[in-house]
Each structure stands twice: as C-alpha cells, then as structure tokens.
Amino acid sequence: DSGVTQTPKHLITATGQRVTLRCSPRSGDLSVYWYQQSLDQGLQFLIQYYNGEERAKGNILERFSAQQFPDLHSELNLSSLELGDSALYFCASSGSGRSYNEQFFGPGTRLTVL
Amino acid sequence: EDQVTQSPEALRLQEGESSSLNCSYTVSGLRGLFWYRQDPGKGPEFLFTLYSAGEEKEKERLKATLTKKESFLHITAPKPEDSATYLCAAGGGSQGNLIFGKGTKLSVKP
Numbered sequence: 665d666s667g668v669t670q671t672p673k674h675l676i677t678a679t680g681q682r683v684t685l686r687c688s689p690r691s692g693d694l695s696v697y698w699y700q701q702s703l704d705q706g707l708q709f710l711i712q713y714y715n716g717e718e719r720a721k722g723n724i725l726e727r728f729s730a731q732q733f734p735d736l737h738s739e740l741n742l743s744s745l746e747l748g749d750s751a752l753y754f755c756a757s758s759g760s761g762r763s764y765n766e767q768f769f770g771p772g773t774r775l776t777v778l
Numbered sequence: 779e780d781q782v783t784q785s786p787e788a789l790r791l792q793e794g795e796s797s798s799l800n801c802s803y804t805v806s807g808l809r810g811l812f813w814y815r816q817d818p819g820k821g822p823e824f825l826f827t828l829y830s831a832g833e834e835k836e837k838e839r840l841k842a843t844l845t846k847k848e849s850f851l852h853i854t855a856p857k858p859e860d861s862a863t864y865l866c867a868a869g870g871g872s873q874g875n876l877i878f879g880k881g882t883k884l885s886v887k888p
Contacts (some may be wrong), residue, residue, distance in 0.1 A: 666821065697875075707822070707865065707878040720875055754821050765869075766812065767876065769821035 667691065668757050668770035676776045682743040685773045689736055689757030695719070696738040697758075697767055698730055702751040713738055745777045780805045780871035784864075784879035791886050794855050799882045801866035802848040809870035811849045813842050816863045816881070825864075856886045 667690035677683055689696050698710040709722035713732035724730075727745075732738040742749060752774050756767035785800045803811065810829050814822035826835045828844035835842050839860065841852045851864055863883045867876040 666823070668821070706880040707867075709875045709877075712875065722875060752819075756821075765810075766824050766827055768824055769814075771821050772819075774819070 666768040666770065668755060668768055670753075670755055670770040670773050672773060673771065674774050674776075676778065677745060678778055679745055679747060681745050681777075682741065683745065683775065685740040685742070685753055685755075685775075687738045687740070687755035687757075687770060689738070689755075690768055693757035693759050693768075694736065695758045695760065695767075696732055696736070697756045698724075698738070698740050699754045699756065699769075700751050701754060701772075707754070710740070742775070747777050750775055750777045780868070780877050782866060782868050782877050782879040784866055784882050786882060787880070788883045789885070791853075791856055791884070793857055793886055793888050796852070796854045796856070798853070799851040799864055799884070800848060801851070801879055803866075803868045803877075804847075805868040805871040805877060807870045808868055809874075810868075811844050812867040812869065812876065813849070813851055814865040814867065816865055818863075822865055853884070856884075858886050858888050860884065861886045 669688045671686045694715045697712045700708045710724040712720040730740045752772045754772045756769045758765045758767045782803045813825040816822045826842040831846045839854050843850045863881040865881045867878045
C-alpha cells in the first residue's frame with residue numbers, strides 16, 4: 665500500500681458525459697501527478713500540481729482539467745468523453761515539486777466509456 | 779526527442795532461470811532512472827532510483843544498474859511471484875517529468 669488513495673475504483677459512463685476522478689496523496693506529500701495508461705500507449709503524464717499550483721503539463725487534452733485543493737487532494741475532470749478515453753487513470757504523489765524524485769502511485773481508476 | 783525504450787516486450791522464464799531486462803534512454807539532462815513493478819490492474823510499485831552511471835541497487839532477487847545510455851534490471855533465480863510488468867522511467871528531459879517505457883512483461887513458470 666503506497667498511501668495514495670483514488671476513488672472511484674471503476675467508472676462506466678457514456679460518450680459525451682463528464683466525470684471526476686479523485687486522489688488523496690500520501691501524508692505530507694505536496695505534489696500530485698496524473699497519468700493515463702492505455703494498452704498501446706503505456707503510462708502518459710498528464711499534469712502535475714504542487715501545493716495547489718499547476719507545476720507542469722504533459723499531453724493533457726483540452727477536455728481534461730485538474731485542480732489541487734487546500735487539503736492537497738486533487739481531482740481530474742474529464743469532459744465530452746470519447747471512446748478513446750477509456751483507460752486506467754493513476755495519480756501519484758511525491759514529497760517535493762521536483763518530478764524526478766520518487767513518485768508513489770495510487771491503485772488507479774478504470775474508466776470505461778461506452 | 780526524449781525517449782525510453784524497454785526490451786524485450788515480454789519474457790518467459792522458468793523458475794530459477796536468471797535473466798536481465800533492458801531500458802535504454804535518450805533524455806537530455808537525466809535526473810534519475812526509476813524502476814517500477816506493476817501487477818495487472820494495479821498501480822506501479824516503486825522499486826529503485828539510480829542517479830549516476832555505475833550506480834547499482836539491490837532488493838531481494840532484483841539488482842538494477844545504470845550506464846550513460848541504459849539501465850538493466852537483473853533478476854536472479856526468479857520465482858513465480860516475480861511475474862509482473864516492469865517499467866522504467868527517466869526523469870529530466872525537455873519537460874522535466876518522468877518519461878516511462880512501455881514495460882517488459884515477465885512471466886516466471888514453476
């Protein structure tokens with residue numbers, strides 16, 4: 665158990681809908697990272713927040729957005745969902761703002777778009 | 779372009795048959811090379827970080843090594859419970875974030 669929690673574990677929805685994924689980092693960690701993992705693409709970095717502020721952006725679509733709240737939990741919002749958005753979504757946390765420190769991953773949310 | 783490539787894509791071993799997994803990287807300004815283990819449907823589990831060429835780290839049957847262009851994960855006398863996908867990631871590069879390889883799926887048969 666990494667200490668990172670994610671909810672929900674599974675999410676099934678329809679195309680065009682909007683969903684919110686939630687992540688709580690390890691106690692004391694200030695950075696939260698979001699990743700998408702699909703079968704053919706591997707783990708793709710989406711976005712990083714550090715102590716409430718956006719720190720880095722990866723290959724995140726404009727339909728996706730995230731935020732980190734004062735209690736350090738983070739939410740990833742996915743809107744206008746398409747079939748291709750079906751994937752595992754992971755969040756990770758680390759103690760510093762530098763992404764090249766160890767990141768600890770949560771159990772993931774499996775999103776299925778029908 | 780920053781890139782991490784892992785080989786082989788899949789590896790089947792008999793219990794006790796030692797082998798190595800390869801991770802080659804082209805990342806400007808490497809800030810760390812990370813190894814993770816991922817079981818099906820679960821989040822990656824952190825194994826090792828290597829920061830400089832020549833560095834080695836060990837944990838049970840696993841040993842990770844780093845050169846200027848690649849890293850190896852050596853598995854000595856593997857057991858069926860070592861079956862998993864092993865991911866490597868390079869920190870640094872133009873965006874300064876972890877760049878993951880696609881992983882090596884290891885199967886160890888009893």
